[in-house]
Amino acid sequence: MKGIIIKIINDNYYVKYEKNILLCKARGKFRKDNINPLVGDVAEFDIGDKVITNIENRKNELIRPSICNVDQAVILMSVKEPEFSSLLLDKMLTIIDYNNVKPIICFTKFDLLKADNDKKLIRNYIKYYEKIGYQVFTNRYLFWLKRIFKNKLSVFTGQSGVGKSSLLNKIDKKLNLKTAPISASLGRGKHTTRHAELLELCGGLIADTPGFSALEFTGMSKEDIRDNFVEFNKYKDNCEYRNCLHLNENNCEIKRMVDKNQILLSRYQNYIKFITSK
Ligand SMILES: Nc1nc2c(ncn2[C@@H]2O[C@H](COP(=O)(O)OP(=O)(O)O)[C@@H](O)[C@H]2O)c(=O)[nH]1
Ligand SMILES: [Mg+2]
Numbered sequence: 001m002k003g004i005i006i007k008i009i010n011d012n013y014y015v016k017y018e019k020n021i022l023l024c025k026a027r028g029k030f031r032k033d034n035i036n037p038l039v040g041d042v043a044e045f046d047i048g049d050k051v052i053t054n055i056e057n058r059k060n061e062l063i064r065p066s067i068c069n070v071d072q073a074v075i076l077m078s079v080k081e082p083e084f085s086s087l088l089l090d091k092m093l094t095i096i097d098y099n100n101v102k103p104i105i106c107f108t109k110f111d112l113l114k115a116d117n118d119k120k121l122i123r124n125y126i127k128y129y130e131k132i133g134y135q136v137f138t139n140r141y142l143f144w145l146k147r148i149f150k151n152k153l154s155v156f157t158g159q160s161g162v163g164k165s166s167l168l169n170k171i172d173k174k175l176n177l178k179t180a181p182i183s184a185s186l187g188r189g190k191h192t193t194r195h196a197e198l199l200e201l202c203g204g205l206i207a208d209t210p211g212f213s214a215l216e217f218t219g220m221s222k223e224d225i226r227d228n229f230v231e232f233n234k235y236k237d238n239c240e241y242r243n244c245l246h247l248n249e250n251n252c253e254i255k256r257m258v259d260k261n262q263i264l265l266s267r268y269q270n271y272i273k274f275i276t277s278k
């Protein structure tokens with residue numbers, strides 16, 4: 001039999017198959033072979049012995065908390081409290097794309113924007129991220145958002161206090177996850193959950209996590225960062241140098257497109273910050 005590991009507590013593995021959940025142990029040989037089953041793993045198990053006998057190759061793996069075979073990551077980004085940060089958004093987009101997970105953007109707390117100028121600014125960002133191919137939602141109207149989860153393994157990520165738990169609760173009233181005003185929240189960096197847990201929501205599986213504390217450029221080269229700035233790929237063939245990093249090179253098409261407002265200035269500036277910190 002085959003199922004998906006949806007929860008791990010110590011050495012207890014909860015495997016979902018069809019409409020059932022079976023509590024399994026891992027095969028003794030796994031430890032010796034350094035096989036470490038994760039939430040999200042497709043597991044073969046013996047239904048009589050309640051033992052996981054094999055896990056399938058993973059398509060990707062995220063850490064802190066650990067989860068694998070993730071189809072898509074919903075990046076929650078508040079427009080206020082905490083303040084919108086294009087730097088953080090671009091960082092998450094780049095890293096998630098690099099990990100072969102599809103990023104999806106969801107803005108929260110639009111209701112806290114009072115000034116028309118602030119609203120306009122965020123709307124411009126939304127337009128731009130859509131233009132370069134990302135799906136963008138807000139947490140206000142859930143009709144369309146709820147449709148993206150079907151038959152997918154999704155994770156929510158984003159800073160503490162952006163509204164991840166609130167949104168999950170809104171999607172499924174029965175969940176009743178704890179939410180906290182940001183002043184009282186645990187603060188960033190305190191992620192005690194080692195493993196994510198998968199919830200069945202909207203016809204798919206969604207990971208309940210406090211967000212990923214390990215979304216860093218670790219392991220990524222400058223070129224990896226460049227190649228995951230998705231809109232650059234459309235123009236890069238017109239750069240004079242084949243391996244142009246779009247920094248100080250002559251005749252760089254990316255810089256031309258920034259000047260022509262075809263590439264958003266903040267994207268380019270964030271990109272420069274990322275690769276010069278490498
Ligand atoms: N004004 C406003 N507050 C929100 C919104 N979404 C969440 N919050 C509040 O933001 C705080 C943090 O939310 P929470 O879901 O705990 O954030 P998490 O840390 O990302 O899980 C809570 O006080 C929520 O009530 C929103 O769309 N608008
Ligand atoms: Mg939360």
Ligand SMILES: [Zn+2]
Nearest residue numbers: 239244246252
């Ligand atoms: Zn270039």
